[in-house]
Amino acid sequence: MSRSGTRPGPRSKPKLGQNFLIDPHASLAIADALGDLSQRTVVEIGPGAGAITELLLPRAQRLIAIELDRVLAQRLTEQHASTPSFEVISADVLSVNLHDLRADGPPLLIIGNLPYYITSDILLHLFRFHADVDRAVIMVQREVADRVAAHPGTRDYGVLSATAQLYARVERILTLPPEAFMPPPDVHSSVLRLTMQPQFAALGVEPDAFLGFVKKAFAQKRKTLASNLRAAGLASDIAQQALEAAGIPAMARAEELDLATMARLWKQLESR
Numbered sequence: 100m101s102r103s104g105t106r107p108g109p110r111s112k113p114k115l116g117q118n119f120l121i122d123p124h125a126s127l128a129i130a131d132a133l134g135d136l137s138q139r140t141v142v143e144i145g146p147g148a149g150a151i152t153e154l155l156l157p158r159a160q161r162l163i164a165i166e167l168d169r170v171l172a173q174r175l176t177e178q179h180a181s182t183p184s185f186e187v188i189s190a191d192v193l194s195v196n197l198h199d200l201r202a203d204g205p206p207l208l209i210i211g212n213l214p215y216y217i218t219s220d221i222l223l224h225l226f227r228f229h230a231d232v233d234r235a236v237i238m239v240q241r242e243v244a245d246r247v248a249a250h251p252g253t254r255d256y257g258v259l260s261a262t263a264q265l266y267a268r269v270e271r272i273l274t275l276p277p278e279a280f281m282p283p284p285d286v287h288s289s290v291l292r293l294t295m296q297p298q299f300a301a302l303g304v305e306p307d308a309f310l311g312f313v314k315k316a317f318a319q320k321r322k323t324l325a326s327n328l329r330a331a332g333l334a335s336d337i338a339q340q341a342l343e344a345a346g347i348p349a350m351a352r353a354e355e356l357d358l359a360t361m362a363r364l365w366k367q368l369e370s371r
């Protein structure tokens with residue numbers, strides 16, 4: 100904490116999810132998890148006081164940091180004014196067009212200890228720009244990481260897992276206790292690496308329509324898939340026939356279905 104760039108400063112705005120990383124080993128492990136940056140444009144979401152930024156600066160060909168807090172953005176800009184490969188965008192990450200940031204270069208590498216209050220929105224934003232992103236290393240609340248990485252047939256498998264796994268290969272990198280941050284959050288945190296590998300072409304589905312169907316299938320997790328489909332307006336006999344044709348037991352729940360089986364069911368219903 101002695102270098103100015105890694106000092107969070109006296110204040111933190113809880114509303115902006117400002118829990119600053121103070122464990123230097125964790126910062127290093129997160130930066131390392133992004134791989135070789137030497138020929139790449141890296142986008143850091145929420146650099147804050149720069150705990151991860153400082154490690155990325157000497158490694159990345161170009162580093163763009165997106166920070167909503169104007170004071171922190173200004174501070175980072177001033178600290179690194181003489182580094183031409185570094186740029187700070189003072190904005191809400193959800194309003195930033197990642198395709199424009201990529202320009203003519205290879206797909207972006209994304210990194211960030213995310214503000215937890217908009218984790219899902221940020222994930223959806225990254226998936227929306229999946230063609231412009233190569234991989235992302237992100238810190239999220241541990242329970243969210245459990246859901247993103249969950250396998251079908253487990254309690255945590257749901258819409259978030261299906262969505263993430265439709266777009267990316269998901270790996271868990273590490274988990275940190277609250278004490279790794281200042282101020283400490285109420286929860287543990289986990290780092291995920293998402294390598295974009297969209298599955299929708301191989302599955303033969305249109306992603307938005309398919310994910311709309313997945314949401315309906317998971318609408319009430321404790322109910323059977325057939326019951327959720329009926330609640331979504333599907334006639335009982337049609338739901339039953341489609342399940343049977345897709346080789347799915349009548350009493351199955353959505354969480355038991357892997358993406359390929361869910362896609363089979365969707366195509367059965369679409370072809371009617």
Ligand SMILES: C[S@@+](CC[C@H](N)C(=O)[O-])C[C@H]1O[C@@H](n2cnc3c(N)ncnc32)[C@H](O)[C@@H]1O
Nearest residue numbers: 118119120145146147166167168191192212214
């Ligand atoms: C959990 S802190 C991480 C800070 C720093 N990267 C670290 O590890 O110490 C989240 C950061 O995201 C910023 N932030 C919050 N909402 C944001 C948004 N919508 N767009 C961009 N940055 C945001 C916060 O101001 C804060 O600096």
